[in-house]
Structure formats: structure tokens, C-alpha cells
Amino acid sequence: RKEVEQDPGPFNVPEGATVAFNCTYSNSASQSFFWYRQDCRKEPKLLMSVYSSGNEDGRFTAQLNRASQYISLLIRDSKLSDSATYLCVVNTNTGGFKTIFGAGTRLFVKA
């Protein structure tokens, strides 16, 4: 089983749609969680951190469920510029943070 698993993509949505990404992780000792965004052939960039209490940044909302080992990202009112790959990221402290990325979910937002 992969350490971090994400929805297979791609997601094709019209502008203005709400889209949800899901992610599960296998190591219950994992300590911190993030969503990154990656544009084609570019380095990933941090989108937001994920907390059990939920985290909202404008149109983006992230949520962590530690009991289920499940992470989500919700994008409301999708824009064309949201088209990218969204990566779920999990940190585990093994004497240094080991950071594992999910395979990513590709999002295409169309006019």
C-alpha cells in the first residue's frame, strides 16, 4: 500500500464549479499535512497547511481527519487559473522530517 494515496485524475470541471480532492495516508504517526500545487514542469508550491480544526484560505478549504487518516481539499468557484496538479503531502518525524507526496490529482478548469 502506498504511504499517501490520492484520487486518480484528471478532474475536468467548468469555471465556477466546486471540486473536492481526497487523500489518505497509511502511517498513523504522521505529524503534519499539506496541500501543494504543481504546474506542468515546475516545482511544487505550498498551497496550504491542513489541520484537524480545518483551514480556510479564500476559496480553498482543507480538512484533516486523524482517526480516518484522511485529508481533503475543497476548491469553490473554480477559476481557469486553478488548473494544475494538486499534491497531498504528509510529514513523519523519523529523526528528521520524512516528507512523502501523493501522486497528485490533475485538475482542468474549462471556460
Next chain:
Amino acid sequence: SQTIHQWPATLVQPVGSPLSLECTVEGTSNPNLYWYRQAAGRGLQLLFYSVGIGQISSEVPQNLSASRPQDRQFILSSKKLLLSDSGFYLCASRDITNEKLFFGSGTQLSVL
């Protein structure tokens, strides 16, 4: 915040040739450093990470090696490249007070 310098941006190498990719970090000290590889259309695979000078942890058996000769320098090497070594290589850094990763701009390696 940190700045990660990674070069070159693009590299084409013949099978069997050696490889050396260098990554340097500014704006922090004693960072955790990482090398990732991303095959076309795939996710990021963690290759190596380091918590300090001379300390390297390898995540997968492979044709590559890593070294950390200085606090803010991380090098990825190979003695003889294979076709399967092609991919997008990313260096990343995290300082000890911040759980977030900062990435270099990546090296697209094509082994022909």
C-alpha cells in the same frame, strides 16, 4: 524565507555517463534536505534525505547516490546513468523551525 539554487535546469546525458546535480540553500541553517524525482505524469518519489552534514538516508535502492559535504549543499550523483534515471529532479529544504518544504526550480534530466 529560504532560497534554493538548483542547476542545471536541463541536462541531456548519454547512457553510462556520470551525473552530478548540485543544490545550495540560502536563508537558513541546518536544514533538512531532500532529493525527489518525478517521472513524466507521475508523482514525486523521495530519493534521499539528510538531517545534517555527512548524514544521508536512502529511500529506494537505485543507481544514484547523495552527499552533503556542507550544511547547505546537497549533491546527487551517479557513476553510470541508466535510461530509467530520466526524470525531473527536485531539491528541497526545510529548516528546523518550519515544517514546510521549499523547492528548487528542478532539473529535467534526459538520458539517451
